[in-house]
Amino acid sequence: MEQKVVAPAEAGIMKKVVAHAKEYGFVFPSSEIYDGLAAVYDYGQMGVELKNNIKTVWYKAMTQLNDNIVGIDAAIFMHPLTWKASGHVDGFSDPMIDNKDSKKRYRADVLVEEHAAALEAAGKKDEGDALVKKLARLLEANDLKAVQDLIIQTGIKCPVSGTANWTEVRQFNLMFSTQVGSVAEDTSLIYLRPETAQGIFVNFLNVQKTGRMKIPFGIAQIGKAFRNEIVARQFTFRMREFEQMEMQFFIRPGTEMEWYNKWKEVRMKWHQALGLPTNKLRFHDHEKLAHYANAAVDIEFEFPFGFKEMEGIHSRTDFDLGNHQELSKKKQQYFDNDIDEATGKPYGNYVPYVVETSVGADRCFLAVLCNAYTEEVSGEGEQQKERTYLKLHPALAPIKAAILPITKKDGLPEKAMEIYNELKYDVKVTYEDKDSIGKRYTRNDLIGTPFCIAVDHQTLEDNTVTIRHRDSMEQERVAISDLRVKIRKATSWKSILEKL
Numbered sequence: 001m002e003q004k005v006v007a008p009a010e011a012g013i014m015k016k017v018v019a020h021a022k023e024y025g026f027v028f029p030s031s032e033i034y035d036g037l038a039a040v041y042d043y044g045q046m047g048v049e050l051k052n053n054i055k056t057v058w059y060k061a062m063t064q065l066n067d068n069i070v071g072i073d074a075a076i077f078m079h080p081l082t083w084k085a086s087g088h089v090d091g092f093s094d095p096m097i098d099n100k101d102s103k104k105r106y107r108a109d110v111l112v113e114e115h116a117a118a119l120e121a122a123g124k125k126d127e128g129d130a131l132v133k134k135l136a137r138l139l140e141a142n143d144l145k146a147v148q149d150l151i152i153q154t155g156i157k158c159p160v161s162g163t164a165n166w167t168e169v170r171q172f173n174l175m176f177s178t179q180v181g182s183v184a185e186d187t188s189l190i191y192l193r194p195e196t197a198q199g200i201f202v203n204f205l206n207v208q209k210t211g212r213m214k215i216p217f218g219i220a221q222i223g224k225a226f227r228n229e230i231v232a233r234q235f236t237f238r239m240r241e242f243e244q245m246e247m248q249f250f251i252r253p254g255t256e257m258e259w260y261n262k263w264k265e266v267r268m269k270w271h272q273a274l275g276l277p278t279n280k281l282r283f284h285d286h287e288k289l290a291h292y293a294n295a296a297v298d299i300e301f302e303f304p305f306g307f308k309e310m311e312g313i314h315s316r317t318d319f320d321l322g323n324h325q326e327l328s329k330k331k332q333q334y335f336d337n338d339i340d341e342a343t344g345k346p347y348g349n350y351v352p353y354v355v356e357t358s359v360g361a362d363r364c365f366l367a368v369l370c371n372a373y374t375e376e377v378s379g380e381g382e383q384q385k386e387r388t389y390l391k392l393h394p395a396l397a398p399i400k401a402a403i404l405p406i407t408k409k410d411g412l413p414e415k416a417m418e419i420y421n422e423l424k425y426d427v428k429v430t431y432e433d434k435d436s437i438g439k440r441y442t443r444n445d446l447i448g449t450p451f452c453i454a455v456d457h458q459t460l461e462d463n464t465v466t467i468r469h470r471d472s473m474e475q476e477r478v479a480i481s482d483l484r485v486k487i488r489k490a491t492s493w494k495s496i497l498e499k500l
């Protein structure tokens with residue numbers, strides 16, 4: 001169904017981005033020599049740099065710009081009761097439906113939502129909205145038979161077979177499980193975490209006590225999460241193994257809306273600071289609240305396949321800590337000795353409320369990559385030239401500068417290596433001397449290197465080089481002694497963080 005709402009030109013861009021990502025070492029299908037594994041991807045030599053940069057700028061924005069937010073790195077395996085307490089054992093499932101003719105499996109809710117989006121695109125917004133509202137009501141009541149009826153009555157067809165020959169709707173738990181323990185009799189069922197958040201909740205008191213944290217405070221974490229997604233597609237948008245960047249902000253009950261609104265604003269700014277255009281970002285309030293939330297919003301980005309969730313911001317109340325307290329029989333309380341003006345007494349003991357921000361590193365990577373992918377035509381007639389490049393924020397670019405001697409002789413390579421050796425301690429640089437300088441510029445454009453530094457004969461005379469700028473292709477002559485400061489400044493974390 002998704003394909004229907006995608007304009008052909010935009011669908012084409014997605015294909016190009018996927019091909020580009022593979023060709024230039026950003027993303028490879030997992031175990032490709034065995035024909036890959038659905039919805040699992042490996043990051044290549046360029047992709048890992050870009051993804052690490054996105055993760056670093058998130059982590060710094062959380063833990064460096066806020067002295068009341070600290071990081072942790074919890075294990076992927078957790079005690080199985082964790083997932084009982086969090087609601088994942090009983091409630092972490094998606095409604096699935098199969099088409100009997102094509103044998104394709106779909107998420108029933110996504111089929112309806114995409115049909116509603118197609119209605120909206122066709123000028124029938126009210127009809128689409130009503131459909132989404134009805135779906136939310138039926139899912140809330142867990143009335144799967146009625147969801148199936150809704151799909152049939154609405155005339156939703158399978159995009160592959162074109163028929164409406166649907167099975168019933170069933171719930172499908174998304175958690176992967178495995179066994180832990182070496183002897184068969186001693187093994188017990190264990191899950192691969194479907195979200196990183198629970199590693200934070202179970203460590204709430206450890207961090208609060210050892211860090212002497214006072215509410216409000218946050219714990220941030222980046223790590224892998226696993227979900228056996230029913231329909232896994234759209235490249236790194238929906239993977240079965242992915243990475244989340246989550247922050248749980250612990251607060252006094254009753255202050256949640258204030259913090260929820262604050263974090264909405266802060267997080268939106270972060271996406272904009274990465275260079276994602278304001279008109280391609282929007283908030284989307286949840287129709288159906290998750291079992292743990294009393295307010296929830298998504299930050300959506302306009303991918304080539306439409307506006308889709310990139311980050312979720314949820315007010316989770318005391319749902320998680322309260323449930324952990326009940327199941328573990330260990331108090332998950334905080335003593336707040338601030339004075340409550342209404343009573344004149346300290347607020348005392350309570351289970352804190354939580355506002356969480358949860359963004360997928362892989363979705364963010366895809367948004368940044370799609371946004372950076374640029375095809376440009378310049379000049380006219382015979383002089384017309386086409387160029388493809390990645391217009392990445394310099395601080396996110398995998399390689400910050402390429403040092404390029406214009407020939408391989410006359411001592412230019414040695415001089416270029418000197419510059420490389422000086423810069424490599426500060427920023428990620430490369431040295432290249434193969435092929436013409438033009439070809440080397442092109443190669444660097446394709447991976448988004450913001451600065452190419454050409455070393456020529458004049459360099460030997462006056463210790464200056466030419467910097468060629470990726471986006472404008474303009475060239476400027478700069479003293480070698482100024483290079484370090486200039487490149488560091490343009491590619492610094494500060495250049496992003498100061499916009500927050």
Ligand code: ATP
Nearest residue numbers: 237238239242244309310311312358359360362363
């Ligand atoms: P969706 O509705 O798209 O399945 P979700 O609402 O289940 O997403 P959350 O549980 O809120 O997602 O997870 C927080 C973030 O983790 C998402 O906003 C997304 O960026 C990321 N994420 C979730 N599932 C995946 C996945 N399968 N692949 C890549 N990233 C994911």
